[in-house]
Amino acid sequence: MSLCSAAYARTEGKIDVRILDGNQKPVDGVFAQLVNAKDSAMVQYNVSGADGKVEFVNVKQGSYILFISQTGFENYYSPVINVDDAHLQIDLADVTLQSKILKEVTVVGKIPVLQHFADKTVFNVQQSILSSGSNVYDILMRSPGVQIDQNDNVSLQGKSGVTIMIDGKIVPMSSTDLANMLRGMPSDAIDKIEFITNPSAKYDANGSAGIINIILKKDKRLGTNLTVNLGYGQGIYPRTNEGFTFNDRTKKLNLFANYNYSYRGFSNAIDFKTDFYNGSNYQGGTIQHENLLSPNMSNTARIGADFFASDKTTIGFIADGSISKSPVSEGATTYVYDSLSREQSYNITNSSSPNTSYNYAGNFNLKHKFDSIGRELLINVDYACYQNQGYENIVTNYYNLDNTEASSSSIYGSLPGQLNIYSFKADYDGQLGKKGSLEAGLKTSYVKTDNSVNIYDGANSSAPVDTIQTNHFIYSENINAGYVSYNRNIHKASLQLGIRAEQTIADGNQVATGDQFSRNFFQLFPNVSINDSIAKDHQLGFSVTRRIDRPTYEQLNPFSLYINPTFYLLGNPYLLPQNSYTYQLSDSYKEKYFLTLTYTHTINPITVAILPFPGRPDVVEQTNVNLSSLDYYGGNFTAVTQITSWWSTTTSADAFVNHYNATLSGTALNSYRFLWDANTDNNFTITKKFTGDINAYYFSGFDLGYLTLKPQWSLSAGVQAKIMDNRGTIRLNVSDIFWTQLTDGVTTFNGFNESVFVRRDTRMVNLSFSYHFGGTSTSQSLHSKGGAEDEKNRVKSN
Numbered sequence: 001m002s003l004c005s006a007a008y009a010r011t012e013g014k015i016d017v018r019i020l021d022g023n024q025k026p027v028d029g030v031f032a033q034l035v036n037a038k039d040s041a042m043v044q045y046n047v048s049g050a051d052g053k054v055e056f057v058n059v060k061q062g063s064y065i066l067f068i069s070q071t072g073f074e075n076y077y078s079p080v081i082n083v084d085d086a087h088l089q090i091d092l093a094d095v096t097l098q099s100k101i102l103k104e105v106t107v108v109g110k111i112p113v114l115q116h117f118a119d120k121t122v123f124n125v126q127q128s129i130l131s132s133g134s135n136v137y138d139i140l141m142r143s144p145g146v147q148i149d150q151n152d153n154v155s156l157q158g159k160s161g162v163t164i165m166i167d168g169k170i171v172p173m174s175s176t177d178l179a180n181m182l183r184g185m186p187s188d189a190i191d192k193i194e195f196i197t198n199p200s201a202k203y204d205a206n207g208s209a210g211i212i213n214i215i216l217k218k219d220k221r222l223g224t225n226l227t228v229n230l231g232y233g234q235g236i237y238p239r240t241n242e243g244f245t246f247n248d249r250t251k252k253l254n255l256f257a258n259y260n261y262s263y264r265g266f267s268n269a270i271d272f273k274t275d276f277y278n279g280s281n282y283q284g285g286t287i288q289h290e291n292l293l294s295p296n297m298s299n300t301a302r303i304g305a306d307f308f309a310s311d312k313t314t315i316g317f318i319a320d321g322s323i324s325k326s327p328v329s330e331g332a333t334t335y336v337y338d339s340l341s342r343e344q345s346y347n348i349t350n351s352s353s354p355n356t357s358y359n360y361a362g363n364f365n366l367k368h369k370f371d372s373i374g375r376e377l378l379i380n381v382d383y384a385c386y387q388n389q390g391y392e393n394i395v396t397n398y399y400n401l402d403n404t405e406a407s408s409s410s411i412y413g414s415l416p417g418q419l420n421i422y423s424f425k426a427d428y429d430g431q432l433g434k435k436g437s438l439e440a441g442l443k444t445s446y447v448k449t450d451n452s453v454n455i456y457d458g459a460n461s462s463a464p465v466d467t468i469q470t471n472h473f474i475y476s477e478n479i480n481a482g483y484v485s486y487n488r489n490i491h492k493a494s495l496q497l498g499i500r501a502e503q504t505i506a507d508g509n510q511v512a513t514g515d516q517f518s519r520n521f522f523q524l525f526p527n528v529s530i531n532d533s534i535a536k537d538h539q540l541g542f543s544v545t546r547r548i549d550r551p552t553y554e555q556l557n558p559f560s561l562y563i564n565p566t567f568y569l570l571g572n573p574y575l576l577p578q579n580s581y582t583y584q585l586s587d588s589y590k591e592k593y594f595l596t597l598t599y600t601h602t603i604n605p606i607t608v609a610i611l612p613f614p615g616r617p618d619v620v621e622q623t624n625v626n627l628s629s630l631d632y633y634g635g636n637f638t639a640v641t642q643i644t645s646w647w648s649t650t651t652s653a654d655a656f657v658n659h660y661n662a663t664l665s666g667t668a669l670n671s672y673r674f675l676w677d678a679n680t681d682n683n684f685t686i687t688k689k690f691t692g693d694i695n696a697y698y699f700s701g702f703d704l705g706y707l708t709l710k711p712q713w714s715l716s717a718g719v720q721a722k723i724m725d726n727r728g729t730i731r732l733n734v735s736d737i738f739w740t741q742l743t744d745g746v747t748t749f750n751g752f753n754e755s756v757f758v759r760r761d762t763r764m765v766n767l768s769f770s771y772h773f774g775g776t777s778t779s780q781s782l783h784s785k786g787g788a789e790d791e792k793n794r795v796k797s798n
Contacts, residue, residue, distance in 0.1 A: 026052025163207030201498030225774030237265025375430030
């Protein structure tokens with residue numbers, strides 16, 4: 001037995017094959033599928049490397065067919081491959097792909113829209129017609145198990161504390177800015193989205209609810225290739241997106257670049273009703289009608305290169321940049337009532353808050369393969385700079401009941417901010433013994449934020465300074481981490497043991513007040529995962545993980561921002577991290593039906609709270625607070641079904657209970673609330689070049705402790721046609737057809753409650769077109785994810 005075969009000796013099989021073109025040269029980047037011989041259900045997929053080799057590991061015993069569908073070549077089907085005790089190491093004969101004229105190509109197989117794995121679910125955006133012409137924010141809103149509240153905070157399967165990445169890098173923005181960026185990111189720039197619910201020790205420990213990783217589209221074709229996309233959408237306001245992806249690949253060098261411009265008109269109509277009490281006695285309240293216009297214009301670009309120094313070493317760099325402008329304007333009318341519910345007065349607030357964000361990031365990466373059995377080293381060096389320039393101009397006019405003006409006030413503010421991230425990360429992955437593998441790595445990062453809020457009691461900066469709201473906050477943070485993860489196959493089971501150690505050193509300084517704080521703590525984050533083939537068609541899994549959610553940089557900013565006479569936004573520099581233990585049990589049946597049961601215990605959970613403003617009984621504030629504890633009990637069921645030869649469906653449902661325990665603003669909370677959601681995506685093959693998609697979604701409500709949201713649902717549909725010898729694709733879809741994706745919620749405290757109803761511009765008709773210029777054979781490049789993942793997420797608000 002060869003060394004390579006011995007290294008993989010196990011009860012599961014390993015299948016190797018090499019893919020060649022008509023000139024008997026290896027073909028890089030070919031997508032190969034291993035499917036069940038009985039029902040053609042996909043079991044595994046992989047992509048060939050520079051040597052043309054593809055491998056499938058941990059293959060259960062059974063009968064399979066190798067299927068290859070590659071643009072420019074004839075489809076390939078292998079004879080039946082039997083994996084049994086006598087055939088665990090299978091080296092197939094070389095596969096020579098036969099060239100085919102592009103206009104004659106008919107793609108028989110395709111990647112499913114949704115793929116479910118032991119540790120994650122993958123949503124293949126380019127396979128979803130409904131996603132075309134849309135944006136990433138809208139895609140997330142209708143993704144299985146994802147909820148987004150009225151403040152743009154994202155939850156996964158009912159759990160807050162989600163880490164959002166783009167190509168493995170966390171985006172350091174507030175929840176609002178991140179939402180604006182995702183709304184401005186066209187779906188044509190996205191390849192797939194990974195929902196990682198059980199991250200291993202390799203990932204940063206931040207993110208108790210898991211990770212959402214948005215992977216950008218990468219052109220892997222040899223030679224020079226260019227893909228352009230155009231899109232237009234119309235709701236209440238128009239939206240457009242235009243962009244291109246460029247790739248030039250030679251034997252030694254791969255150059256790539258992409259650019260996207262988007263304009264997004266967007267509006268929110270919001271109604272607030274706020275009531276104040278003394279015991280059970282009504283003291284008065286307000287009713288507010290608000291209209292928010294928040295158009296966004298964004299330019300995003302990426303350029304990079306991979307240099308193939310040898311067959312084993314690749315060196316690369318990536319530079320990213322974006323400029324986003326949001327000329328936000330808002331009008332709000334507030335009616336004030338006394339204790340007898342009689343209208344006393346009203347006021348009108350008009351504000352403009354233009355904001356421009358400049359984001360730049362650079363990454364250097366090196367990947368070295370030590371041998372053919374998978375031992376490799378990956379090094380990432382990252383730098384990122386995020387600058388924000390904005391101001392606000394708020395004018396409020398107060399009126400008597402006879403419509404005469406009683407008084408007026410003006411507030412002007414400038415809101416500059418900057419964040420810098422430095423990160424170094426090294427990861428090792430390799431075989432250990434005959435049946436095991438080892439992952440290990442080190443990471444160090446340094447982050448510094450410098451944010452100012454300069455508020456003036458007047459229409460410009462020459463007015464008197466508002467010393468209460470004006471502040472200057474400087475925050476620095478150094479995190480040093482290391483991890484080890486061991487994987488081993490034991491009979492029909494696989495075992496993963498991992499542990500991550502992180503040291504956090506943080507300092508905060510409120511320059512205006514002189515208040516300072518320092519933190520220095522060390523924590524361990526274990527991870528245990530077991531997967532066992534308990535029967536022919538069943539795969540059982542169990543995992544235990546510990547995770548942390550550090551407060552985002554925006555949440556720590558101690559600023560009190562005036563929005564209108566009855567509402568303030570307030571930061572909290574004394575927020576504590578929330579720590580969670582998650583226990584997960586999963587079962588898959590025939591790789592088509594998946595059941596997952598989860599229990600999570602969280603200490604000091606961070607949540608959004610709307611509270612009475614101290615010393616102002618008629619004013620409320622929105623801030624982030626720590627509650628005492630949260631217990632989450634949840635289950636997910638996913639079914640991937642081929643109903644007929646022309647109709648396939650993926651259906652997912654979540655059911656969960658949140659148990660919060662806290663006392664805040666004199667109000668005790670000890671609640672159990674049962675919630676559920678369901679999502680079904682249906683794909684129809686009408687003709688060889690014409691397909692359709694229908695998606696339906698229902699969510700029974702949302703629970704953030706003191707804030708609860710009522711049910712919502714939506715229905716979307718779309719069609720797609722391949723044109724121009726299959727080089728062009730035109731798509732038409734309508735999202736939220738009945739305009740039912742509305743937010744309706746209630747906040748309740750002793751002495752105060754508030755209801756909110758939000759109508760977003762979610763009903764949209766989208767038309768998009770994309771066209772590819774260039775070759776058709778493919779190739780892979782490194783396109784490193786980078787190492788500054790955790791730091792970049794925490795500028796966003798949870």
